[in-house]
Amino acid sequence: MAHPLEQLRDDALREVDSALDEKALDVVRVGYLGRNGSISAWGEQMKTLDNEERPVIGKLLNEVRNAVTAAIEERTGKFRSQKESEALAGLDVSLPGTPHEYGALHPLHQMHERGIQIFRRMGFALADGPDIEDEWHCFDALNTPPEHPARNEQDTFYLSDGRLLRTHTSTVQIRAMESVPPPLRVIASGAAYRRDEVDATHSAQFHQIEGLYVDENVSVADLKGELEFFLRELFGSETEVQFRPHYFPFTEPSLEVYVRSKALKRGEQWIEVAGCGMVHPAVFEAVNKARGDKVYDPEKWSGYAFGLGMDRLAMILFDIPDIRLFAQNDLRFLKQFA
């Protein structure tokens, strides 16, 4: 014959099974396992049992309690998951997600940042110089003395005190060499200004990444290899890079850099992206003069320098047709690059 506790357990399990909701289940739980529940009452009765019986009944009581608790938990879980599925069954998952406002970084900044990331992988540190410059840093030190045909004051913005807005970031070459002895491997990203009529491809303010590497035995081959590396990192490994001889007063030899890639919208066309060359010995001599020493000895050190047109690069990479869009800052434009 079954022990009354076993009887109680069977009754409880039956009632658990027949409870129709969580509330009914709770009534069952209180009835058996609550403080005054019928199973709990056995806990008090234990005290009246003799020493022989107590462990046996105690063990049974535990088993019963656990079995009923487990059954209630299981049934509760069932009710809950049922409720959950009912609640979720009708959910229209096609509704839009809760909007999160996020900002966009300006495409020109993104372009500079891409460039800086690549150059940093190539071991360049950053350098900086002012936008307001003097004629010496902008022209004379860069081997472009007054009356030099390449020195075009008409295209230069002047302040009333005779200073000017730099017409290229090459001024940072001079600034960097003035403050640090060779070797030197730096880039500078910044704005330059030209007194140009504004149109779809010209802006009074434009942006460049300037690079300068001065070391022992820096060669045209290094300039070529390193700029090729940069441009392939930027435009993709398929990119063709072409160097064409050119003229800048502050480099000798001077080159212009063109790229061509099927991945670009302008397809088969060669696109000019940079001017570069080997630092002219006259530039080193000007720096030495300003430093008051001879550390940039053109017979000991050589260097290359380059200037990349960042507006142009951003226009190519992002298919932007008009340079004026950069300065307009229409949020519909900016958010396209978020």
Place this chain on the structure above:
Amino acid sequence: MKFSVNWLREFVDLPKNPEEIAELLTRAGIETKNIETRGAKIDNVVVSQITASSRHPNADRLTVCQVDDGSGTKRQIVCGATNYKVGDKVPLALPGAKLPNGTEIRKSKLRGVESEGMLCSAIELGVGQDADGLLILSPEARIGAPIGDLFPADTILDVEITPNRGDLLSYFGLAREIAALSGKKLKSMPREVKAEIRRSGVTIDATRECPFFSARSVDNVKVGPSPQWLRAKIESVGIRSINNIVDISNFVMLELGQPTHAFDADKLRGSINVRLARDGEKFLALDGKTYSLNHDNCVVADQERAIGIGGVMGGEETGVTDSTKNILLEAAYFLPASIRRTARNLSLPTDASYRFERGVDPEMILRASHRATELVREIAGGTPAKEIHVAGKLPADPADVTLSYEKCDRVIGVAIKPKTVDEILTHFGLKKTGSTSKAGIWKIPSYRRDLQRDVDLIEEVVRAYGIDKIPGTTRGRFMSMTKADRSHDLETLFLRERLAGSGLSEVRTSKLISRSASAFTEDAIELRNPLSEDHVALRPSLISGLLGVLERNIRAGAESVSVFEIGRAFIPPDGKEERHLGILLWGNVASSPNWRSQTKRNLDLFDLKGVLECVVPNLSFRPVTSPDFALAVEVWSGDQPVGLGGQLPASKSSAPGSVLVAELRSTPDSPLAKSTAKKFRELDRFPSVTRDIAMIVPDEISHDKILRTIQEPREPLLESVDLFDLFAEQGGATRKSLAYRLTYRNRSRTLKSDEVNEGHARIRERLKRELGVTLRE
């Protein structure tokens, strides 16, 4: 400079295809900007002669011409031009002709008068730029001949010559370069002067500005139209034909690169002297304008007045005209810097000044004079004087340059055989005058004054050797972080990321601003020579640019604008450059309505403060007064001010609703950078206990004051205090209701209810006692 390929071929053999010529030049650093095909064969256009002309009966502006087209019968043509006279030879497009511009010619009636074809202008035939009037052909042209015989098909290359290569500004010069690059021979060379050289008859006072001057007279010339070949040549590159003498001068400049000038010798008063102009000296130039000169300008003068601005432009009074009989031909060398200054100061750039500025070849001066003289004799008759008068001396030959083969290899980065180097330089006209096993000493040709140091020669080697043949190499250097690196990282990795993550978009506005924009901060550094009203000054602040962005986006229909900019500002009076962070917020909280939130709240000062809290550690606002703001606050980080912010007055912007702005200085040593320094703190292992305090306080008691009363003196267990509710009673009420949540924690054990209660009670007591607040239970 524009080059006719046909003409160029007279000097050197060229590839058949103009694209190949362009490629050859481009690879050597001489960029071809444009390739234009000219004078293509046009059928049914012939040379005709106008034999009679009468007015059109029904149209004032038209005439009716009888023309001889060589067929034997006269044709009647209606014509709108007026620049011809009877007897002129002109191009006639017969019915059936198709002109390069697409016009098809057929017999037609114009205002009731039959026209059997069309008389053409240069532009209609695509043989010149001249669109006014008929193209008057040379009297020698054979009537009935196809027009193509006079204007053979040609290609015009527009070549960009860099400022260091003045020697390429002529057919001879470019041909010489092509010959050097392609290994071809030049077909003809300018001839030596046969005249007797006399050091008399001309004088130079301005010996620095004009080191050398020559003059040769040619008597009894017949001034008239140029022969067809001469006209075709100069017109093919866009120079207008004037008369045979002037055309010859221009032709020689194009051919040899040396400008010359012809004076009417009978109008000169006494011998020629080259001197500096007197300050205020007036000069009527060939362009019909009067220039006021100064002592910086070099003039060619006779004994009474200036007759030419040296190397720039001749004078009107002594110019060659149809009645000129005797001419004096000038060929000289002018100092490039002086010419440049003069042409620039007078705003008078000319073909001549362009060449003198870049330096002409001293050895070409007398050859050019001779060439011009010979042409004048052939074309305009006349008897050249046996002697040529000269003064001064030619600039010295360029100094020899020593090139070490080892350095050449080192700079280029590949080993090039000394023999190859020598060949290249020899092709370019350099002569090796001495050598060791390691280096060569090179004599530089007179026309290559740009070759001054060894690197200049190395560039020639690179150009001719081919940059493509130099394999790219890479190397590296480890560089320490610089101040610019730190500044970049603060701005990009911290400020930009945080702000974009908070929903603000980055803008980049012009650093050059308009006068009205600078009104935001009265002073701004102004440009001396602005180009447009939009760009007159350097921004002293980013705010005006941000307001421009706001207005543009409102016009574009934006409901919300949250933007920031990081960039330079230029601080008056000396334009000190600072890096600033500007923020602007306007409009609704959400940029567009959405189904999850019906909040239609406008952004306000606390949204601005919230954004700033993302980037400014220990942020606080301190009210200040500023005429630029309706409500102004100084932005502080701990005990340091970092910028200014607030709400703009309605008058500053046309935007409806409140516009919030802030502008902070961003430097690597500013407090902003401190938020980038991060340190680990042990995670809390013991639970916290929270207690809320709700209170009613008089309006004038600030949150800050309540906070300080709660926090001071410090309750050791109190971890944080958060304001979670604020209710201001409406309608002139003087009290407000606030609710704070206080969090207590002991970092080394679980809290007991009693100790929390004790501390909390002390704080409640303090609030009542010190601030007189009413606590709500």
